[in-house]
Amino acid sequence: xxxxxxxxxxxxxxxxxxxxxxxxxxxxxxxxxxxxxxxxxxxxxxxxxxxxxxxxxxxxxxxxxxxxxxxxxxxxxxxxxxxxxxxxxxxxxxxxxxxxxxxxxxxxxxxxxxxxxxxxxxxxxxxxxxxxxxxxxxxxxxxxxxxxxxxxxxxxxxxxxxxxxxxxxxxxxxxxxxxxxxxxxxxxxxxxxxxxxxxxxxxxxxxxxxxxxxxxxxxxxxxxxxxxxxxxxxxxxxxxxxxxxxxxxxxxxxx
Numbered sequence: 001x002x003x004x005x006x007x008x009x010x011x012x013x014x015x016x017x018x019x020x021x022x023x024x025x026x027x028x029x030x031x032x033x034x035x036x037x038x039x040x041x042x043x044x045x046x047x048x049x050x051x052x053x054x055x056x057x058x059x060x061x062x063x064x065x066x067x068x069x070x071x072x073x074x075x076x077x078x079x080x081x082x083x084x085x086x087x088x089x090x091x092x093x094x095x096x097x098x099x100x101x102x103x104x105x106x107x108x109x110x111x112x113x114x115x116x117x118x119x120x121x122x123x124x125x126x127x128x129x130x131x132x133x134x135x136x137x138x139x140x141x142x143x144x145x146x147x148x149x150x151x152x153x154x155x156x157x158x159x160x161x162x163x164x165x166x167x168x169x170x171x172x173x174x175x176x177x178x179x180x181x182x183x184x185x186x187x188x189x190x191x192x193x194x195x196x197x198x199x200x201x202x203x204x205x206x207x208x209x210x211x212x213x214x215x216x217x218x219x220x221x222x223x224x225x226x227x228x229x230x231x232x233x234x235x236x237x238x239x240x241x242x243x244x245x246x247x248x249x250x251x252x253x254x255x
Contacts, residue, residue: 004037004038005026005030005039006038006039006040006041006136007022007025007026007039007041007133008041008043008129008140009040009042009048010042010043011042012040012041012042012048012050013042013048013064016061016062016063017059017060018060020058023058023059023060024058026038026052026060027055032052032055033055034052034053034054034055035051036051036052037050037051038050038051038052038062040062040064041132041138043129043132043139043140044139045069045070046068046070047067047070048064048066048067048068049065049066049067049068050062050065051065070138071138072138073102073137073138073254074102074250074254075199075200075253075254076199076201076202076203077104077202078103078203078246078249079104079105079107079156079159079202079203079204079205080105080107080242080245081107081108081109081152081204081206082094082107082206082207082208082238082239082242083108083109083110083111083113083116083207083208083209083238084108084114084119085115085116085237085238085239086116086210088116088119088123090237090239091119091124092123092124092127093239094239094242094243095127095128096128096130096131097243098141098242098243098246099128099131099137099141100131100134100135101243101246101247101250102250103246103249104139104142105141105144105204106124106128106141106144107144107152108121108144108145108146109146109147109148109152110147110148111209111217112214112217113208113210113211113213113214114209115209115211117146118146119145119146121143121145124143125143128140128141149213149217150220153206153224153226154224156204157225159202159203159204160198160202160203161197161202161203161204161227162203162204162221162224162226162227163193163203163204163205163206163227163228164205164206164213164218164221164226164227164228164229165193165205165206165208165229165230165231166208166212166218166228167212167235168213168215170189170228173215173218173219173222173228189228190228190229190230191229192229192230192231192232193205193229193231193248193249194251194252196227196229197249197252199252199253200253205229205249206221206226207241207242207245208238209238231244231245231248232244
């Protein structure tokens, strides 16, 4: 039996033809022909079983055979907000793997210690689309342009769960002094994210840059109702910490 191929078509219900890039893949790479079946994904929770009706030059036209609404594979709303790394390959890797696992929203933060202050989201969005097709997810994560840290933490006041992962000693955040560098423990006083996550809630997790959030940023987040959390005993790279956070949220919200 011939494998049914998936294509991303945001307005699949009314478009009648594949977007140019998807059409090229369909015609030139997969060499599909009129009469072949394919599955269209709108990225908003619906699959469309379709049949190719004609191929003209670089265009591929289709008709919808069946509409198949999909139930989301996890509960709640999972939002990851991270400071992008200087190396874009690591950001793109995170976007791909997090989409394969499953989450709802991705934001980029401009922080005091950020190594990258500008990010082009077009390439990241293409990676999200590719990962959605590969993993057969019914919903594509919502992608945002880079946002100033202060503006972002103030914009998510309606979220039911808000967490910030940082490496500062909580006593330092509170303005206390530790006796020595050796005494400091980045997990002091912080609960593990997985332990305090509640399923089926609108949740956001903040992941800082390689140089971590500044103390001022951590204190601002706490003033805005964020809870400091630990992702474990290991000190993780930014993209690794982000993926761990997504995995923990997904596991708690998996049906």
